[in-house]
Amino acid sequence: MKQDSMQIIDATQSLAGLEAFLSRREANIRDVTVQTAAIRQEVTEKGWEGLADLTLRFDGVKKSPCADSFRVTRQEFESASNWIDPPLREAIQVAIKRVRTFHQKQKRTDWFHEEPGIRTGQLFRPLDRVGVYAPGGEAVLFSTLIMNVIPAQVAGCPEIVVCSPPQKSNQSVSPLILGTCALLGLKADQIWSIGGAQAIFAMAFGLQGFPAVHGVFGPGNAYVMEAKRQVQGEVRIESLPGHSEILIIADPSADPAFIAADFLSQAEHAGGEMCLLVTDSRQVLDAVQKEVETQLDLLERKEVAQKSISTGGALILVRNLGQAVEISNRIAPEHLEIQTEDPQALLSHIRHAGAVFIGPWSTEPIGDYTAGTNHVLPTGGHARISSALSVDDFIKKSAWCIWNRKDWRISGQLR
Structure with a gap:
């Protein structure tokens, strides 16, 4: 993997690099x-x-x-x-x-x-x-x-x-x-x-x-x-789901090998996925970059994953975990992983995410296959306004009312 395959964005001082990255992805959506x-x-x-x-x-x-x-x-x-x-x-x-x-x-x-x-x-x-x-x-x-x-x-x-x-x-x-x-x-x-x-x-x-x-x-x-x-x-x-997305919030306690594996689990889907790491640790960022390079060579779908991380992969350095949460809410990712020392402390501040995976052992592929939660999730920022597929998507709701004659007269006085 080339060193510049995955973009590194320093958001500690400015969000301009991040906004430019997101704008390019939106411009690349094919009109069919x-x-x-x-x-x-x-x-x-x-x-x-x-x-x-x-x-x-x-x-x-x-x-x-x-x-x-x-x-x-x-x-x-x-x-x-x-x-x-x-x-x-x-x-x-x-x-x-x-x-x-x-x-x-x-x-x-x-x-x-x-x-x-x-x-x-x-x-x-x-x-x-x-x-x-x-x-x-x-x-x-x-x-x-x-x-x-x-x-x-x-x-x-x-x-x-x-x-x-x-x-x-x-x-x-x-x-x-x-x-x-x-x-x-x-x-x-x-x-x-x-x-x-x-x-x-x-x-x-x-x-x-x-x-x-x-x-x-x-x-x-x-x-x-x-x-x-x-x-x-x-x-x-139910929705218009597009390419898969994963955003991982990590601090120095996170395992770079775990992050890279979850990164690539989405990157190998179809070749247009968005894979983002948001961390307050430059050491973690550098280690994840190396791990992605190492693990990429082990994949059967290496070319597909390479395409995804080249066009939709980014490692984002932030000032602190508070800013990481702000960026996550701005993007409203399909899948959000929180791999920090105290993930529960961040969870209450998450407003927009299709599904959230908490802690290093709650890997996103578990949610895709065997956890029981639904993996049909909003993408493209639609987690701001929509939710995972549920039983509600397959039902209709009808309200009904019964009034007696006495109360009908009372209601008429309210006009």
């Missing part, structure tokens, strides 16, 4: 609106024929222009259910159990309030039909499938459909996705081999034999995110 609108038009105007053309163009898989060609068969599903080896199966089952337990705590129950002659309350009802997108390109994100399906199940959504791109190897959905669907209790007829922005439009607007959903959930590339933006208002979406 026109291309995505063309995909939308092809799906809505040509239906399955358009979807077959798009699947051949983007996935290299030939499909017939009909629903049956895209629907996963029972044979494919049952075969994939046995594809996952026992250790991975056990790990997935542990993750499913913990994620389900966490989200059960979020479940809403109807309530009412009563005064003499007056009753008011609120009903909580699930969306009738929701769609989950499970990416299957460079990385098959079965963990994200878990994070999106379980809140819908806990909410009580009667119909859940899953769309995932077909693989060239089997002309259908990845066996890992199918096997995870089986462990989640889904059935073959709920899963469709449709990928990319076209999957979002198919779910949002429906096709013959494929009814439209009321909510579309799940991450994807820039085209998938733009497609979700374009259907917002037609259906519910």
Whole structure:
């Protein structure tokens, strides 16, 4: 790794360097609106024929222009259910159990309030039909499938459909996705081999034999995110998550090897991630830089991680931990780690973060996979205004009231 691969920003005297770094990242966001609108038009105007053309163009898989060609068969599903080896199966089952337990705590129950002659309350009802997108390109994100399906199940959504791109190897959905669907209790007829922005439009607007959903959930590339933006208002979406982000606040007590490992755990995702260290120790900063260089050479996805830290990696030196918190709140990162001697002292001052990992052993990948917390989080500063995916994203709320005749007359006097 070249010495200048990761930017070093001295924020002890001025924030100009940090603001310039953040501005460059915002300017590099690719505009895919026109291309995505063309995909939308092809799906809505040509239906399955358009979807077959798009699947051949983007996935290299030939499909017939009909629903049956895209629907996963029972044979494919049952075969994939046995594809996952026992250790991975056990790990997935542990993750499913913990994620389900966490989200059960979020479940809403109807309530009412009563005064003499007056009753008011609120009903909580699930969306009738929701769609989950499970990416299957460079990385098959079965963990994200878990994070999106379980809140819908806990909410009580009667119909859940899953769309995932077909693989060239089997002309259908990845066996890992199918096997995870089986462990989640889904059935073959709920899963469709449709990928990319076209999957979002198919779910949002429906096709013959494929009814439209009321909510579309799940991450994807820039085209998938733009497609979700374009259907917002037609259906519910949870957010527009972009490239992964991690910000680590550290003091001299932190272990540079741990910081570097967590840094790279995000950098290797897709090549455009933001990885920031904010520390009041020059010694820690220098040590982390060396550790990143050492650990980078050990990664299978070294080139992807290198791209991320070259474009979105920065080591930021601050005057004190108070300034570190200010910078974190300014950025509102997707993932925030606090690796300091007294992390709880900082936690109460954190205002904007998708998820917070406290202490050296609460590594961010644990939250991504097995802690039980949801890893579908706001990015791009949206943690200022939005939250992690939850059961609430899959429900509607209706207020109700009952008044008697006497109190109706009293209320009329209040005009």
